[in-house]
Amino acid sequence: MTTWLDGLLILMVLTGFLLLGSSRLAESIRMVAMQGLALGFLPILLHSDEIGIRLILLSLGSMALKGLLFPRLLLRAAREARIKREIEPFVGFTMSLLTGIAIIWISFWLSSRLPLTESIRSTLIVPGALFMTLTGFFLIVSRKIAISQVLGYLVMENGVFVFGVAMAKDQPWLIELGVLLDVFVAVFVMGITIFHINREFDHIDSDRLANLKDSDS
Amino acid sequence: MILFLIAVAIWVSTGISALVFSRRYAVSSWIGAGGAILGCLLALHSALQAILGNLLQSFQFPWSLPFGSFYLKMDPLSGWFLLPILGLSIMAALFGTEYMAAWRDRPSAGGSWFFFNILIASMSLVVVARDGVLFLLAWEIMSLSSFFLVTFEHQKKFVRDAGWNYLVATHAGTACLLALFVLMAKSTGSFSFDAWLEKGVSPFSSIVLFLLAVVGFGTKAGFVPLHIWLPEAHPAAPSHVSALMSGVMIKTGIYGLVRLLSFSEVPPEWGCWILIGIGASSGILGVLFALAQHDLKRLLAYHSIENIGIISLGLGVGYLGLSIHSPGLAILGFSGGLLHVLNHALFKGLLFMGAGSLLHGTGTLDIEHLGGVIKKMPWTGSTFLIGAAAIAGLPPMNGFISEFLIYLGALKGIGTLHGSPLVFLIIAATSLTLIGGLALACFAKAFGVIFLGSPRSKHGHDAHESGWGMRLPMISLAAGCAAVGLMAPLAFLILRPVLTMVCRIEALAAQEIFTQTSMTLFFVVLTVLGFLGLAGFLWGLRRWLLSGKTIHESVTWDCGYDAPSPRMQYTGSSFAQPLTSLFKSILRTQRKISPPSGFFPIHASFFTSAPDVFVRTIIRPFYHAVRFGFSKMKWFQHGRVNAYILYIGLTLLILLIWNLR
16 A cells, blocks of 8 residues: 555655646646645545545545646636747746755755654655645746736645544544635636736736836835 | 723723714714713712722732733822823713814714724823733823824824834834833833832833833823924824813823823932933923924914923923922922823813814914904913913913913022932923923913904904814813812812822921912912902903993004004014024024015015924934944845745744754
């Protein structure tokens, strides 16, 4: 079981790196979709001894949302806004990859210091979760196009999800469902907003929103 | 206590109702002022119970905010400060209904009652709050509601500037208080005043705490050089608001200081020296700057600074008495200082309302444009005269009594003490004398130039008396000034529970001092009454001698000049000139003179202004330095959302790493 688990985690970390290094939006969205699908298997693998209807529903729900619905929504938004790639991020792609390495390093160091319970199944799970959270955060900060920022948000949320699933053995599934609903609404709203902002302003560079602020006086 | 809580509920609810009906001025002013008065009457009952019945009432309510609790307690000290707050609020509410009617077309006029009632509620909460967090909360609400009242006429630039000035000053003060409270809570482990009292932790415990308290409370009270907001904010605010702010709101600064200082058993001598020094400098500088002003409300604002100085002198003498274990000195000093809190509320409220009535009746507050107003506005004039006599410390008015008590204390100490306490008592007594003399000169100028003589411009000619809504509060306050003055022994005895609490002495132990002092006051009042009788007799004699003779008006002796005009009267500046030139090294009055030239001069002008020296020499350089420092941080504050998120994330990450280190 641990092999599968580690494999999944490594897959997620690798998708994270791809996200950091790729400029093409469609590819990035597919990466996030893959991450979402991989995430769906995680609760089943982690709690394989107590598989119940609840767990399966949660997995399926999360896979359907993160693996299918969100990517479709985002792809549609990208298509409508007629944007294919992130052209000029605040931080370049090479620099982003280097940052990713730094994040890996920080994640492993942090997880070695965090006081954790015994129930953690794999040594990779906490660093993986931290890596995804921090990478998502970095994507939000460093990318200009709103869709990339939404992707960053999703990756960050995935990281939190992994952490939650790993830490809490009997996490009330109501909370998980609540989190899923939150993410759903957030992505939905962002998708619509992106569409509308695009229609109004002909571009979705969040950078240019700064023009709306008061001028320095 | 339950009545007090009901009063707070009434203030808040009527305030909100006034806001709802702000489109209709008549409705909102009736609701707002009515609620204010009703609440004050209820709370007054509670306050009087605390002072006269010596009844401790407390109320504790758990709340979900972090730190602290909703803990109120009414003791004689709270009650004593509530007395002027509630009394003056009633008068200001009455006055305000008619005064604000001039702006009835604006919805903000109705809405201002919301802030007015919130201000009353927050001031009352400040003096009964017994928890540091609750105190700061009420303090902050008080500052903000008064800020909105000050900026009522925000269409005018000088009002916006004054409001801004006030906001910055008051928050600078609150920042110090926050630091003070956190430090005190840290050394006791609690924000509760009871815990501080139990552990004996007060600002007297260390010089840092003391300076924080003096700066924090002093900014609100108006200690020089932290007074800079007063001369700006009072002229900008509507008159009943300036009356309330100057009369009682700045006293919450004094209250805070006394409350926190009362936690210590025996105050150190240096603290008393600082208090006396602050009192002397605030008092003298305040009255000096007042002398040089032309704008009546600005002049009154500087007098508030002077009176805060007098109160602080009284407190300094009182604490000196405590620190050298001389209960007599302590009782006299505190009674003077605390009685002056009430007295100042009475006469300064009256004077600011008089200024409001003048503005209402003449349209200007520039004293150089007025003159002879008493003939057109007899009620305003005569009540203003009473207020002026009271603030100048003339018997038989109340200002005389409180200053007399401080003198009595200082002189008593001077006779028996030696060493450094003696030096500071001499400083206190002499500076009080100087303040009294200068205040008298200043009000001789203000009253004489405004109300006597003949009108200097059309403002004076077109003056008309205000209605009863404005007259009644002024008459009541004038009556209050006279009543406290003529019933001084009674006022002193009412103050007794407050004094025994602040001085921490047994009521019986100081019996002798109390009886002695009230006897002295009784003889003072008898003498004063004798003089009043004599004056009345002389007035009657004059009337009798003049009866049957015709009285006619004619010009004063005019050196043979053919066409004297009202412009040839003494102006305010010329009246004050001997004194202002005596102190010109401090005042630095700026003159703009274009003297007459040639044999037939056509143009000549003379203009003086006395901008605040402390703004120029201390406050402005300080704020320029602060602004320069902050402008260096502008690259940090550029408006890019991505980077702000980065700041937050990095901070959290660094904190996490720091914690796991």
